[in-house]
Amino acid sequence: MRRRELFNSLASSFTKKKEEQVEFIRPPYNEDKSLFFKECPSCEAPCVTLCEEDIIVIAEDKTPIIDFSKGGCTYCGECAKACEYEVLIEDSNQKISAxxxxxxxxxxxxxxxxxxxxxxxxxxxxxxxxxxxxxxxxxxxxxxxxxxxxxxxxxxxxxxxx
Ligand code: SF4
Ligand code: SF4
Ligand code: SF4
CATH class of the missing domain: 3.30.70.20 (Alpha-Beta Plaits)
Structure with missing residues (x-):
């Protein structure tokens, strides 16, 4: 491998590592994080409007994340009830992963x-x-x-x- 290629490969693995370190805080009741990217961008996000605490917001990539600056999660289950794509599952016991x-x-x-x-x-x-x-x-x-x-x-x- 030439020096430039070696440098580029090291730089990209470093950037990748940095990106991997930033993990968004997601709504509860999710058992497969990949579904946020697969299903949420094309959804009208009723989870956001139905959250009684108003703590779910849509990130730049059009996926829902939790913003604790406004309050906390009561685990009321409304977001999961509203989710038609089963990204959030009503029967799940999964808490916010954080x-x-x-x-x-x-x-x-x-x-x-x-x-x-x-x-x-x-x-x-x-x-x-x-x-x-x-x-x-x-x-x-x-x-x-x-x-x-x-x-x-x-x-x-x-x-x-x-
Ligand atoms: S309702 Fe479900 S599919 Fe729609 S944005 Fe919220 S989590 Fe994603
Ligand atoms: S469980 Fe209730 S309070 Fe918690 S994120 Fe979902 S809708 Fe909001
Ligand atoms: S359960 Fe955890 S996140 Fe909730 S108020 Fe107590 S310490 Fe804070």
Whole structure:
């Protein structure tokens, strides 16, 4: 392989890796992510209009993603009921596929200021405080509902699609 070809191949595998790292946060009740690309671009997206929390938005590629900046998911099931293409399936138990974490550097409580803003909205009791401070998300309890995210005054709670 010539030097230029080698460089191009390395560059494209690097770009591909970077692209692969960005995983969108998708609505719940989906069991096959490839269907978002196959079915959603030609759908009128009733999941967006019927979401009572208004957290489903359509991305540039015309597929639905979750935007937790407005609220969280109640798992009401309305999006799945509305989906005629079975991208979202009513009988599915699949939660939003994501990982929720608290950044110790940004979190007020980890920096000795009392704050329980994230604790109350978490109906699953998935945020554990050590004494009065140092909260962390309990993965086995967290449903990725996202209700803790926009209430944090220091934007210390992050959510990534997985
Ligand atoms: S209703 Fe179903 S097919 Fe239509 S955009 Fe939403 S998830 Fe996709
Ligand atoms: S389950 Fe309900 S709240 Fe959650 S994304 Fe679907 S419609 Fe919205
Ligand atoms: S995303 Fe997890 S930690 Fe946050 S409120 Fe929902 S269940 Fe609790």
């Amino acid at each position: 990982k929720v974490e608290i950044d110790m550097l940004k979190c007020l409580s980890w920096n000795n200021t009392m704050c329980f803003s994230c604790k109350d909205p978490c109906l699953d009791d998935a945020i554990e405080f050590l004494g009065m401070f140092r909260p962390s998300v309990l993965e086995d309890k967290c449903t990725n509902c996202g209700f803790c995210i926009n209430v944090c005054p220091s934007e210390a709670i992050s959510v990534k699609g997985v």
